[in-house]
Amino acid sequence: MRLVFLGTGTSQGVPVIGCRCAVCTSRDARDNRLRTSAMLEWGGVRLVIDAGPDFRQQMLRTGVRRIDAILLTHEHKDHTGGLDDVRAFNFVDYPTIRRVDVFGTERTLRCVRKDFDYAFDRNKYRGVPEIELRVIDPAHPFRVGGREVVPVRGLHSPRFEVTGYRFGPLAYLTDFKTIAPEEEAKLAGVEVLVVNALRPQPHDSHFSLDEALALIGRVAPRRAYLTHMSHDMGLHALRAESLPEGVFLAYDGLEIYVND
Numbered sequence: 001m002r003l004v005f006l007g008t009g010t011s012q013g014v015p016v017i018g019c020r021c022a023v024c025t026s027r028d029a030r031d032n033r034l035r036t037s038a039m040l041e042w043g044g045v046r047l048v049i050d051a052g053p054d055f056r057q058q059m060l061r062t063g064v065r066r067i068d069a070i071l072l073t074h075e076h077k078d079h080t081g082g083l084d085d086v087r088a089f090n091f092v093d094y095p096t097i098r099r100v101d102v103f104g105t106e107r108t109l110r111c112v113r114k115d116f117d118y119a120f121d122r123n124k125y126r127g128v129p130e131i132e133l134r135v136i137d138p139a140h141p142f143r144v145g146g147r148e149v150v151p152v153r154g155l156h157s158p159r160f161e162v163t164g165y166r167f168g169p170l171a172y173l174t175d176f177k178t179i180a181p182e183e184e185a186k187l188a189g190v191e192v193l194v195v196n197a198l199r200p201q202p203h204d205s206h207f208s209l210d211e212a213l214a215l216i217g218r219v220a221p222r223r224a225y226l227t228h229m230s231h232d233m234g235l236h237a238l239r240a241e242s243l244p245e246g247v248f249l250a251y252d253g254l255e256i257y258v259n260d
């Protein structure tokens with residue numbers, strides 16, 4: 001399987017508008033981070049995890065003409081705000097219309113239906129996104145194109161749940177602040193773990209660097225990649241030198257391969 005990091009930044013992205021810090025003014029392309037998202041190609045299935053405001057730009061970078069599904073981790077706009085651009089995939093082979101399945105929890109998809117109500121109108125106008133909402137129960141696996149996906153439930157904050165996903169030997173978590181032991185147990189044996197790490201300092205609703213490294217230490221994957229990083233993480237080149245063996249900073253455009 002192949003995982004492409006489409007974006008590895010926070011809700012504001014990096015650089016942050018108006019900021020003149022060393023990271024936001026860096027000329028290292030690895031310090032430029034679109035909103036967090038990833039694309040997974042797995043046994044003939046191509047899916048995207050989250051479709052935030054940068055979705056159009058991210059898809060243009062990949063050059064792909066088809067996606068089979070979008071998996072949403074939660075309802076915040078930096079993860080759902082680009083769903084209107086799904087319509088490009090719907091009509092790329094017009095007059096054949098290819099609907100895209102969008103998976104998420106009931107709460108997440110309720111927000112999608114509200115925010116993109118024109119896509120679900122009984123008398124919708126021509127050219128709106130053609131998406132099929134697929135409600136998942138985070139307590140049970142589900143299938144995408146014949147492949148089993150295991151939801152991993154966490155808390156973004158006491159008010160918000162967030163859903164990570166395990167795809168065989170790979171697990172992808174973002175916007176986690178806490179994870180219960182029984183959910184962490186779902187990560188046992190993964191070869192590669194992707195997990196959010198907002199910054200070195202503690203934060204109310206995201207793993208800090210130390211919290212992410214603690215989870216990685218408990219799960220013990222062969223490789224781990226940090227994502228959803230703010231400019232407070234520091235320069236990529238410097239922070240990467242301080243990480244434990246087998247732990248890496250992801251960056252936009254990074255491609256990794258995992259034996260399935």
